[in-house]
Amino acid sequence: xxxxxxxxxxxxxxxxxxLAVSIFIVLRGxxxxxxxxxxxxxxxxxxxxxxxxxxxxxxxxxxxxxPVGLCGIGLLAALASGLLGFVTPDTPYLTHRWWxxxxxxxxxxxxxxxxxxxxxxxxxxxxxxxxxxxx
Amino acid sequence: MVDAPSWLLLAPLALAALAAVVAAFLPPRTxxxxxxxxxxxxxxxxxxxxxxxxxxxRITAPLMAVPxxxxxxxxxxxxxxLLFAMLITGIGALIFLYSSAYLAHDPRLRRLAVMLLAFxxxxxxxxxxDDVIVLFVFWExxxxxxFFLVGFNHQDKGARQAALQALLVxxxxxxxxxxxxxxxSSAAGTTSxxxxxxxxxxxxxxxxxxxxxxxxxxxxxxxxAQVPFHFWLPNAMAAPTPVxxxxxxxxxxxxxxxxxxxxxxxxxxxxxxxxxxxxxGLATTATGAFLALRETDLKRVLAYTTVTGLGTLTMxxxxxxxxxxxxxxxxxIVHAFYKAALFLVAxxxxxxxxxxxxxxxxxxxxxxxxxxxxxxxxxxSMAGLPPFVGFVAKELVYEVKIEGGDLAAVLLAxxxxxxxxxxxxxxxxxxxxxxxxxxxxxxxxxxxGFAMLAGPxxxxxxxxxxxxxxxxxxxxxxxxxxxxxxGRPADAALALWHGLNPVLALSAATVAAxxxxxxxxxxxxxxxxxxxxxxxxxxAAAYERGLAWTxxxxxxxxxxxxxxxxxxxxxxxxxxxxxAVLATLLFRGGLALPAFDPTGLDARALAFxxxxxxxxxxxxxxTVFIAVISMGLxxxxxxxxxxxxxxxxxxxxxxxxxxLLVVIFAAALVHLPIRRRSRRxxxxxxxxxxxxxxTGLATTLxxxxxxATPYDRRLADWFGAxxxxxxxxxxxxxxxxxxxxxxxxxxxxxxxALAAFAVTALLRRGQEGKTP
Numbered sequence: 029x030x031x032x033x034x035x036x037x038x039x040x041x042x043x044x045x046x047l048a049v050s051i052f053i054v055l056r057g058x059x060x061x062x063x064x065x066x067x068x069x070x071x072x073x074x075x076x077x078x079x080x081x082x083x084x085x086x087x088x089x090x091x092x093x094x095p096v097g098l099c100g101i102g103l104l105a106a107l108a109s110g111l112l113g114f115v116t117p118d119t120p121y122l123t124h125r126w127w128x129x130x131x132x133x134x135x136x137x138x139x140x141x142x143x144x145x146x147x148x149x150x151x152x153x154x155x156x157x158x159x160x161x162x163x
Numbered sequence: 164m165v166d167a168p169s170w171l172l173l174a175p176l177a178l179a180a181l182a183a184v185v186a187a188f189l190p191p192r193t194x195x196x197x198x199x200x201x202x203x204x205x206x207x208x209x210x211x212x213x214x215x216x217x218x219x220x221r222i223t224a225p226l227m228a229v230p231x232x233x234x235x236x237x238x239x240x241x242x243x244x245l246l247f248a249m250l251i252t253g254i255g256a257l258i259f260l261y262s263s264a265y266l267a268h269d270p271r272l273r274r275l276a277v278m279l280l281a282f283x284x285x286x287x288x289x290x291x292x293d294d295v296i297v298l299f300v301f302w303e304x305x306x307x308x309x310f311f312l313v314g315f316n317h318q319d320k321g322a323r324q325a326a327l328q329a330l331l332v333x334x335x336x337x338x339x340x341x342x343x344x345x346x347x348s349s350a351a352g353t354t355s356x357x358x359x360x361x362x363x364x365x366x367x368x369x370x371x372x373x374x375x376x377x378x379x380x381x382x383x384x385x386x387x388a389q390v391p392f393h394f395w396l397p398n399a400m401a402a403p404t405p406v407x408x409x410x411x412x413x414x415x416x417x418x419x420x421x422x423x424x425x426x427x428x429x430x431x432x433x434x435x436x437x438x439x440x441x442x443x444g445l446a447t448t449a450t451g452a453f454l455a456l457r458e459t460d461l462k463r464v465l466a467y468t469t470v471t472g473l474g475t476l477t478m479x480x481x482x483x484x485x486x487x488x489x490x491x492x493x494x495x496i497v498h499a500f501y502k503a504a505l506f507l508v509a510x511x512x513x514x515x516x517x518x519x520x521x522x523x524x525x526x527x528x529x530x531x532x533x534x535x536x537x538x539x540x541x542x543x544s545m546a547g548l549p550p551f552v553g554f555v556a557k558e559l560v561y562e563v564k565i566e567g568g569d570l571a572a573v574l575l576a577x578x579x580x581x582x583x584x585x586x587x588x589x590x591x592x593x594x595x596x597x598x599x600x601x602x603x604x605x606x607x608x609x610x611x612g613f614a615m616l617a618g619p620x621x622x623x624x625x626x627x628x629x630x631x632x633x634x635x636x637x638x639x640x641x642x643x644x645x646x647x648x649x650g651r652p653a654d655a656a657l658a659l660w661h662g663l664n665p666v667l668a669l670s671a672a673t674v675a676a677x678x679x680x681x682x683x684x685x686x687x688x689x690x691x692x693x694x695x696x697x698x699x700x701x702x703a704a705a706y707e708r709g710l711a712w713t714x715x716x717x718x719x720x721x722x723x724x725x726x727x728x729x730x731x732x733x734x735x736x737x738x739x740x741x742x743a744v745l746a747t748l749l750f751r752g753g754l755a756l757p758a759f760d761p762t763g764l765d766a767r768a769l770a771f772x773x774x775x776x777x778x779x780x781x782x783x784x785x786t787v788f789i790a791v792i793s794m795g796l797x798x799x800x801x802x803x804x805x806x807x808x809x810x811x812x813x814x815x816x817x818x819x820x821x822x823l824l825v826v827i828f829a830a831a832l833v834h835l836p837i838r839r840r841s842r843r844x845x846x847x848x849x850x851x852x853x854x855x856x857x858t859g860l861a862t863t864l865x866x867x868x869x870x871a872t873p874y875d876r877r878l879a880d881w882f883g884a885x886x887x888x889x890x891x892x893x894x895x896x897x898x899x900x901x902x903x904x905x906x907x908x909x910x911x912x913x914x915x916a917l918a919a920f921a922v923t924a925l926l927r928r929g930q931e932g933k934t935p
Contacts, residue, residue, distance in 0.1 A: 058892035061811045063900060069819035076826045096923050099916035106909050122905045126891055134891045138901045141908075145901070148912040153823070155919035159926045161830050 032081075039081035046074025054146050055139070064142040068149025075154055076161075084161040095155035102147030109140035169224030171212040172238045172291055175205030175252065176226075179284035183277050191272035195263035198276045202255035202283060209248040212240060216643060218652070221357075227297050235355050239293030242643020246492065247290040247414075247421055250499050254413045255283050257618035261507055262405040264614035265514060275315065275403065282308035286414050290421055295344040295354050298422075302340070302386075305415050306333045312406045313399045322401035328706065332385050332395045340382025340422075346375035347429075360428050360650065367433070376430055379422070380439055387419030387473045390447045394703035397454075397466040404510030407462060412469045413503045417495065420476045424491070427480055428650025440481025441570070447474025449577050452584035456684075457691040459522045461509040461592075465502070468545075468588055471581060472498040475560065478574075480648065482563055488648040490559035492641045493657065497544060497556040497626065504541035504622035505592060508534055511615055512596065517605035521591060522688070526601030531610045533620065535597035540623035542593035544630070546586040546677065547670065552630035554670070555657055557582065561666045579673060586677020591684055633657035734854060741857035748864055755871035767807045773800030782855070791828050795821060812896040 050071035057063030079087035091098075113123035126136040182201040186194035212222050221241045228236030240248065259279065266272040285308060288301035307330070314326030348354045350369035351362040359366060366372060383389075388396040399411050410416070423440065430436040451470030458464045472494075479491035511534050512527065513519045528535035540551075547557035564574040610616065629636045637657035645653035680687070698704065748754050777796030784790035798821040805814035843851070882895050882903065892898040900908050 057894060057897045058901075059894055061815045061894065061896075063812070063894070063897040065900070066812075066816045066819055069816065069823055073819065073823045073826055076823070076830065080826070080830055094923075096916075096919050099919045103912060103916050106912060110905065110909075122909070124890070124902055124905070136891060138890070138892070138898075138905075141901045141905060142897075145908060145912050148915050152915040152919040156922050157827050157830065159922075160827070 035081045039078045043074045043078040046070055046077075050074070050146070054142055057142060058136075058138060064145030065149055068146045069153070071146070071150050072153035072157075075150070076157060079158055079161050084158050087158065087161075091154070095151045095158065098147045098151030099155065100151075102144045102149075102151060104144070105147065106141050106144030109137045109144065112137055169222065169238075171208045171215075172222055172224040172240055173226065175208050175248070175287055176238075176284055176291075178204055179280050179287065183280035183284065186273065186276050186280060189273065191270060191276070192263050192267065194273045194276040195259050195266075198280050198283075199256045199259035199263070201280065202252045202259055205283075205287065206249060206252035206256060209240075209245050209252060213242070213245045213249070213639070213643070216242065216245065223293065227294070227300075232296075233354065234296045235294055235353065235358075236297055237293045237355065238288075238291045238297075239357060240291045241647045242640075242645075243421070243424060243492075243647035244291050246496070246640055246644040247417070248287055250417075250496070251283060251286045251290070251414050254409065254499065254503050254618075254622075255279075257503075257507075257621065258405050258409040260614050261408075261510070261618045262403075264612055265405055265510060266403065271315070275312075275406070278308055278311050278315075279406070279409065282312065282410065282415070286418070289418055293356050295348050295356060295359070298356070299337070299341055299344055302418065302422075303334070303337050305410075305418060306330060306337055306386075309333070309399070309410055309415055312410060313402045315403055315406065316401065319401065325395075325398040325401040329395045329399045331710070332392055332706070336382045336385025336392070339378045339385075343375045343378030343380075343382060346371050347379065350375065356425065360426075363429055366429060373435070376433065376436060377439075379426060380436075380443075383419035383423045384443065384477075385419070386422075387416050387477065388447075388470050389419070389443050389474060389477055390450050391702040393447060393450060393454075393470045394701060394706065396470055397458075397463045398703075400460075400462040400466050404462065404506060404513060407466070408503050408506030408510065411466065412506050413499045416469065416473055417476070417499075420473060420480070420495070423477060423480050424488075424648045427488075427648050431483060431649070437481050437483055440477050441574075442481075444474045444476070444478025444481055445574065445577055447471070447477065448581045450474075452581040453691075454697075455588055456584060456687060457694075457697075459520050459688055461512065461519045461521055461524075462506075464521065464588060464592070465506055465509055468585065469502060471585065472502060475581075479560065479563065484563065484566060485645070485649055485651075485653050486559070486566065487563045488645040489637075489641055489653055489657075490556065490563050491648065492644040493552075493559055493636075494556040496629070496636070496640065497552045500622045500626040500629070501541040501544040501553060504537055504619040504626070505545065507615070507619040507622075508538045508541065508592075511611050511619070512608070514615075515606060515608040515611060521596065522685070523602055524596055524604065525599050526597070527608055528597035529601065530608045531597075533610045533616055535593075537616070537619035537623045538597060539593045540627055541619065542589040544623070544626040545592075546589035546674065547582065548674065550627070550630045550659055552626050552633070552636070555630055555633050555659060557670060557673075558666050559657075561669050565665065575669075579669065579676070582673045583676035583680055586674055587680035587684055590677065590681035594681070595684070630659060633659055734851065737858045738854050741854065741861045744861035744865055745857065748861070748868065753868050754864060755868045757867060757870040770800060770803045770807055773797075773803065788832065791832070795825060798824065812894065 050067040053062035053070060054064055054067035055062075057067070075087060075091065078090070088094075109124070110122035112125045113119045113121050115125070122141075124137045124141070126134055128134055178201050182197050186197050189197060216222065221239050223240075224238040226236055226238050228234060259276065262272065262275055262279070266275060282305060285301045285304035289298055289305060292298035292301060310326050310330040313329050314323050316322045346369070347359055347366055350366045350372065351359040352365070353359060353362065366375075369375070385392045396411055396416065400407050402411065448471045451467045451472075451474055455464050455467035455471065458467060475494055476491055476498075479487045479494065509519070511531070512524065515531065515534075516524065516527070518524055544551035544553035547553045560578065561575075564578050565571055634657060641657065642653055774797055777793050777798075777800055781790045781793030781797065784793055798817065802814045802817035802821065805811075805817055882899060885903075886895045886898045887893055890898045890902040892902070
C-alpha cells in the first residue's frame with residue numbers, strides 16, 4: 029500500500045483507462061498504429077501502476093488469474109486462430125479467414141491472433157515484474 | 164518364387180510398440196507374458212519370411228522416410244537380418260517367460276517388461292533397417308534401453324555406475340558410427356544400405372574412405388565389447404540376469420558384429436579391414452578367455468566368455484575366405500544357444516541358492532536335476548564336443564584358421580589356448596557346479612518352475628538337435644546369412660563328421676588341454692586374481708581417469724564462466740560483441756562509408772541531440788538513479804527519431820516500453836540500495852570504458868556499413884502493395900506481424916510465455932526457500 033492518497037485514488041481510474049485504451053489500440057491495430065504488442069504493454073503499465081498503489085496481492089486478486097494463466101490463454105488463442113486455415117485443402121496453417129458482414133466491416137481471425145499476442149504480453153510483463161513489488 | 168509380403172517386417176515392430184504401451188497398464192506378470200506372446204508372434208512372422216525367401220532375395224517395407232532430409236527410410240531383410248531377428252524374438256520369448264518367474268513377486272516386473280519390449284523393438288528395427296539413419300536411430304535406442312536395464316536396481320550405486328559406463332562407451336562409439344555412416348552415405352550418394360553396398364567403387368574411391376571405415380569399426384567395436392572396449396560388458400552384469408542373458412549375451416552386443424557383417428561386402432577386400440577385424444577379434448578372444456579365468460562370480464565368468472565369443476565372430480568376419488563367413492554364422496547361432504542357456508542357468512542358481520560365487524557352490528545336481536541337465540547340455544556345446552552343434556562350429560573355425568595362410572600359426576596357437584580355456588570353463592560351469600561335494604548355500608536349492616526352466620532346457624536341447632542335423636541348419640539358416648555377409652552365394656556343407664583329419668586331432672588335443680586346465684582351475688584362479696597390475700593398467704582404469712578428468716574440467720569451466728556477477732556477465736557480453744563485430748568488419752573487408760550529403764539535413768536531425776545528451780549523461784552519471792533517468796532520455800529520444808522519420812508504430816511501442824520501464828524502475832529501485840559513489844575500482848572503470856568505447860565504435864561502423872549497401876526495396880514494396888488486397892489491413896507493420904509473418908510472431912510469444920513460466924517457477928522456488 030502506497031502512502032500517496034493521490035496515487036491510491038487515481039490508480040484504479042488509470043487502470044480502467046489503460047485497459048480501455050489498450051483494447052482500442054489492439055482493435056484499430058490492423059489499419060492504424062497499434063496492435064497486440066503495444067496494447068499489451070499499455071495494459072501492463074496500468075496493472076503495474078495499480079499494484080504500486082495498492083500492493084501486489086490486491087492487483088493479483090483483481091486479475092482473477094495467475095499471470096502465467098494469461099500467457100497460456102493467449103498462446104492457445106494464437107495457436108487456435110491458425111487452425112481455420114485447414115478448413116479448405118492445400119491452405120497452410122495460420123492462413124487467416126475473413127468475414128464481410130457488409131457496411132465496410134471486415135472481421136478476420138487476425139484479431140483472435142492479435143488478442144492472443146496481447147494476453148501473452150500482459151501475462152509475461154506482469155509475471156516478471158509483479159513479484160518485484162511489495163505486498 | 165515370390166518374395167514375402169512387407170507386413171511380415173512391419174508387424175513385429177508394430178506389435179512390440181503396441182505391447183510396450185499396453186504392458187504399462189497391465190499387472191506385472193501379465194505384462195511379462197504379453198511380452199512373451201509378442202516376441203513369439205514376431206518370431207512366427209520372421210520364420211514365415213525366411214521360409215518364403217527366395218535364393219538371394221530380400222523382403223522390403225516402407226518405414227520412417229523423411230524425404231525433406233534426404234532419408235529414404237525403409238526396412239529390408241535378407242538371410243542375415245532374418246537370422247538375427249529370429250534370434251532376437253525367439254530368445255526374447257523365452258526371456259520374457261523366464262522374467263515372469265524370476266521377478267514374480269517384484270512390482271518392478273512391469274517396468275522390466277516395458278523396457279524389454281522397447282529394447283526388442285529397437286533391436287528388430289536395427290537389424291531390419293535398410294537405411295543408415297533408421298539403423299542409427301534404432302541402434303541408439305538399444306544403447307538407451309540398455310542404460311535403463313543395467314541400472315534397473317537404481318538404488319545400487321554400482322549398478323548406476325555400470326549403466327553410465329555402458330552408455331558412455333556404447334554412446335561414444337555411436338557418435339563415431341554416426342560420423343562414419345554419414346561419410347559413407349555421402350560418398351555413396353544415398354542413405355540406403357543396399358544402395359551403399361551397390362555403390363562400392365564410389366565409396367572406396369572417396370577421399371575419406373579410410374576414416375569412414377575406421378569410424379564404423381569403432382562404433383561396432385564399442386557395441387560388441389571388443390578390445391580395448393571390453394571392460395563395460397562384465398560391469399553391465401549389474402543388470403538382472405534375464406537382461407544379461409538377453410542384452411549382454413544373445414542380442415545387443417552382437418549388433419556390432421551384425422553391422423560389421425552387413426558392411427563386409429563393401430570392405431571385404433580391404434587389407435586394413437581384414438587386419439583390424441582379424442587381429443582385434445583375436446586379441447578380444449584371448450583377453451576374454453584370460454580374464455574369464457580370473458573370475459569366480461558366475462555372471463562375470465559368463466560375461467568374459469561372451470567377450471571371447473564376440474571376438475571370435477569379429478575375427479571370422481575379418482578372415483576373407485567364404486568358409487569364414489559360414490563359420491561365423493554357425494558360431495553365432497551356436498553361441499546364442501549355449502550362452503543364453505548358461506546365463507539362464509546362472510540366474511536360476513543365483514535365484515535358488517542366493518549365491519553366485521562359483522568357488523562356494525557345488526553338488527547342486529542332486530537338488531536341481533533338470534537345471535543340471537540344461538547346464539551340462541549347454542556346456543558340452545560350449546566345450547565343442549560331438550554331437551553338439553558347438554562341435555560343428557569349432558571344427559569350422561579350426562578349418563578356417565588352418566587355411567589362414569601366413570597367419571595360420573598365430574591364429575591356431577591363440578585359438579587353441581582360448582578353446583582350451585573355454586573347455587575348462589564349460590567344465591567349471593557344469594561339472595563343478597552340479598556334481599562333486601555339496602556346499603552349503605544361503606537358501607536350500609530346488610528346481611524352479613516351468614517358466615524358468617523352459618528357456619535353458621529348450622536352448623540346450625536345440626544345441627543338441629542342431630548338432631545332430633547340421634544339414635538342415637546349413638541350408639535353411641547359414642546359407643542365406645553367409646550369402647549376405649559375402650555379397651555372393653555361399654554354400655555351407657555343414658557336417659558333424661569330417662573324417663580323420665588334422666582338425667579332428669586339434670579338437671581332441673583342445674579337449675585334453677581343457678580337461679587339464681579344469682583340474683587345475685581351483686588353484687589357478689587365486690593366482691591369476693593376485694596379478695593386481697592387470698586391474699591398474701587395463702582400459703577400465705583409463706576410463707575412470709578420463710571420466711574424473713572430464714567432470715573436474717567441466718566444474719572448472721562452469722566456475723570460470725558462471726561466476727554469478729551480473730557486471731561480469733555484461734562485460735563479457737559486450738566485449739565479445741565488440742571483438743566479433745570489429746574483427747569481422749576489419750578482416751573480411753566489411754568497412755564501408757555511405758555517401759554523405761549535408762544538404763539533406765533538416766530540423767528533424769535535432770532529435771539526435773537528445774540522444775547524445777542522454778548518452779553522455781548516463782555515462783558520466785554519479786549515481787545509479789541519475790543513470791536510469793538519463794537512459795530514459797535516450798529511450799524517448801529514440802522514440803522521437805522513429806516518429807519523425809516515418810515509423811509511427813515503432814515509435815508508439817518505444818514510448819510504451821519507456822513508460823513501462825519508468826514504472827518498473829520506480830518499483831525496483833525501492834528495493835535497491837542507492838549508493839552515492841560507485842564501488843568500482845580505477846582499473847575496473849578503465850576496463851569498462853574501453854569495452855564501452857569498443858562496443859560503440861563497432862556498432863557505429865556496422866551501421867555505417869549497412870547504410871553503405873544499396874537499399875533493396877522489393878520486400879517493402881511487396882508488403883506495401885499486398886497489405887490491403889491480400890490481408891485487409893492498412894497498417895503494414897501489424898499485417899506483417901499477425902498475418903504475413905504470423906508464424907514468427909507465434910514463435911515470439913511462445914518465447915515470452917516460456918520466459919514467464921520460468922520466472923514464475925524460479926521466483927516461487929526462491930519464496931519457498933525463505934519460508935521456514
